[in-house]
Amino acid sequence: MASPGEAPTGSGKRRPTISDVARAAGVAKSAVSYALNDKPGVSKEKRRHILAVAERIGWQPSSAARALMGTRVGLMGLVLNRPARLLGLEPFYMELISGMQEVLGPLDIALALQIVEAGADELAVYRSWAAKREVDAVVVTDISQRDPRLALLRDLGLPAVVLSPPLAQADPTGFGPPEQASAMPWLWTDDITGMRMALRYLVALGHRRIARVAGISRYLHTTARTTALRQEAARLGLPEPAILTTDYSQEQGADATRSLLIGQPRPTAIIYDNDVMAATALQVARELHLEVPRQLSVIAWDDSMIAHLTAPKLTSIKVDVHAYGMRVASALDGLAEGSLVESGPFGLAGLEVRDSTGAAPAAD
């Protein structure tokens, strides 16, 4: 047993290279390379033999050498630009990442994760990654109008999966989702269906004054949800819904809830953009002596485990984030392979009904 204070030595054994494989197999280096990469130029038996020898002597590809040749690196990039304290509680990203890993892991691809404090830092990370060929592709989230990252990534030639709804209106981003497969496909969850289901459910329960506490307003997915709410409310003949925007935090969620609940006329139901703010809303309601769901119905979004931890448990719009992550990973892999990938919505949102929603109060 090595004495604990001793630095690991790397065992001293040199790792085998393709030259070693070639020597052991009695063939040329190039034959080994062809065999290992499944390229023409070697006979079936020779290929099998080479593979067996490589396996036997424990050859592993040098990702450094491969990267130098401009081939795939085996790393996908993800930059997160939300404050750490918000990320800590938003289960969304961890679930997205774990879904991605379910696909990337078996492919022996790791995720390079960077958390930054400012938009400029994020651009710098992309520049550096592109210049150093450090990742094969990246995934970009929280897209806003004319998002500068999209232009940069295009200019850098860094393949990217854009996680955002396309914004049905006349594509104000200028980089809107391509109709055909591209090296910068857009993928998004079906927020419109989620919003519609929530609204129709509330209306079926007799609610008419319905408000929304939204996330960061400049994100396209926030806009998409807002538009869906307005359109569906109009279609159902409801009064224009009050919509307040926040930064997704507990604090701003509580403030928005308070200002809605002390306003006139008071809404009988509020739809939130995440579970955290909806959970906080329950506390604000208690503080104002409003019973949930008797006097106020609350609908959350994401359906993370938080929705189960509150009292009452939260009715929540549900998205299968894990499966979404798997889809994103496949797209990344396709891009890294040099393929073009189709844009499109992902999955179906559902409504998970629990105890925070009920019939509208009689005295409307």
Add this chain to the structure above:
Amino acid sequence: MASPGEAPTGSGKRRPTISDVARAAGVAKSAVSYALNDKPGVSKEKRRHILAVAERIGWQPSSAARALMGTRVGLMGLVLNRPARLLGLEPFYMELISGMQEVLGPLDIALALQIVEAGADELAVYRSWAAKREVDAVVVTDISQRDPRLALLRDLGLPAVVLSPPLAQADPTGFGPPEQASAMPWLWTDDITGMRMALRYLVALGHRRIARVAGISRYLHTTARTTALRQEAARLGLPEPAILTTDYSQEQGADATRSLLIGQPRPTAIIYDNDVMAATALQVARELHLEVPRQLSVIAWDDSMIAHLTAPKLTSIKVDVHAYGMRVASALDGLAEGSLVESGPFGLAGLEVRDSTGAAPAAD
């Protein structure tokens, strides 16, 4: 504006190499390399000139070429081996990662994150990373007795930061924390203090029958907390505390709570190993018509935002995970630099008192 269906081309411009810098600066390639790496062999003015030229023509190091030379790669590895659905809610890892990034980001070091389903997969990842020189160092969490990962990492010569208390007893792991700085330092949060504070606080409130719902029993940090509880309970003259172990999930947390609360004698206070299970305990108490804190006091661990979302809000043992992450990152950077790093405890645990704890019920 490029047509959206068009693949990015990489702009066609070749990125500048040190040869380009050498030509532009009118010096030899080696001079450029020395200047860029702060090594002797160039005069002060020449060094400055070279740096300026490199900057001007936009030179960026090729991490691939550097990795090929055996120098630092600029990637640290983190493998997570807990089920995805648990990771999604445990804010611990996201906060740890964000703390690490606060240090690694400015150093231009990314985190390679892998989520695996089985211990064998985790070992395979380390083998592959070591063989391919893909990361500079790794961080290992959730250490158990005679953890096979520690032996493997040592054999692979992969520098590692071990996140675990050392287990005061005669080091049954065989790889226990070295007394001096090493290439495999142990870092741990001060769980003993946290446990002691919680227990003393409960005793001050008049509690004597105190139970604990622990996490996974084979982890050393679980053992450390259990030992701290037993010792402190004995010191305070309390009856032997009941201790149930779980997998940290809501389900098992609820089951353990139920079995404690329907047992005889019923504990008047329970200490949980994370916030999630403590939050679930509130629901179980409600289900059994027990009022918190009047009839049952609940203490959580981690003090994540979940502790604020419940009703009543949770009293929680607090650890500054973000700062812990920063410390871990510094250790990783030191190891990657080839330095040996000191083992030791990190920070001070505290007790964040909220509404889930109160005086012990009179009818004891």
Add this chain to the structure above:
DNA sequence: CTGAAAGCGCTTACAG
């Protein structure tokens, strides 16, 4: 202090 040269491990035309 400088400059020419070899080499890290791999891939890929190229001539046989």
Add this chain to the structure above:
DNA sequence: CTGAAAGCGCTTACAG
């Protein structure tokens, strides 16, 4: 199908 050779971008002895 095979084998010798050049080259990816960098680092590092080595002789001047």
